[in-house]
Amino acid sequence: MERQTPVPTRLTDAQRIDWLRLIRSDNVGPRTFRSLVNHYGSARAALERLPELARRGGASRLGRICSIEDAEREIAASRRIGVMLLAPGEHGYPPRLALIDDPPPILGVRGAPDVHMRPTIGIVGSRNASGAGLKFAQTIAHDLGEAGFVIASGLARGIDQAAHRASLSGGTVAVLAGGHDRIYPPEHESLLDAILAANGGAISEMQLGHSPRARDFPRRNRLIAGTALGVLIVEAAHRSGSLITARFANEQGREVFAVPGSPLDPRAAGTNDLIKQGATLTTSAADIINAVTPIMARPIELPFEEDDSGRDESREPEDSDRARIVGLLGPSPIGIDDLVRLSDSSPAVVRTVLLELELAGRLDRHGAGLVSLNWDR
Known part of the structure; x- marks a missing residue:
């Protein structure tokens, strides 16, 4: 099956607290986390610089920085319900998820660690699924499980639920939009219990106690795509959230598979469009297996670890640098490479100013x- 390079990341207890504190601090997302650690060499050094960076970015008040006590409480509470808080490269952290541009620096992982390390296919689709769509999801999930693949899905109603139930024996992972103790929808708590009892797993980048909001579901969808070799969309209307998963899969270099449907059924409109746009038309598990088998032979090169020797020693931005870069920003998105070119600044200076603003x-x-610049602030 899939070959993997030796894992580079092994956090000490102190580093795990530092990493958790940094990602749980205000205005620090996965991309910002990585930029901070790359720039300052470690999460602890980045934490020390947060107040100064926020002030230089024009913050009217300083955001909350997660305390050591809060981080220790979260680690202890997670352990009590069987959740491991893992960094990219640690055993149990899905190796392909570690390769995306914005992997969760700390991921809550529950269940059998080995299930998260196996080759995975994402299956998602309509919550208001047709009977034919549900049957197909069950069939293909079962067949992929028999072929040795783990099935990842979002624990939602409809296609997600069907895919999870049909792959219990082969291995399935629920990707959660909220914390591990805030299951959505609530009636699927029993399904999650069944997944865990069958040596499956669950992952979430959210802290315990976090109830999912509308904007959390696209973040969850990026994790479904990120864990997988490819994603199968079974049914999706034109504005379905499942199409967001397909978009993330494309951006992350994953394979996108789509099940064709009747042009008279609005639940098939999105999947039929995906096929027109180049997704692999899928009518059996063999279509997926044949497409991903060559990918599985390639080694996985896992990502960064803390390294103070790699600290970026480039000069800090001056007021003139900051003014030029901020002046080029507005409500319309602009590429970071364009900012470097137009501002006549070094990439390191531009990255630092963007960190300050973020x-x-x-x-x-x-x-x-x-x-883009957030003009509401």
């Missing part, structure tokens, strides 16, 4: 290296 809550990131 920590001040004034920057929005749009993916694909695009940023």
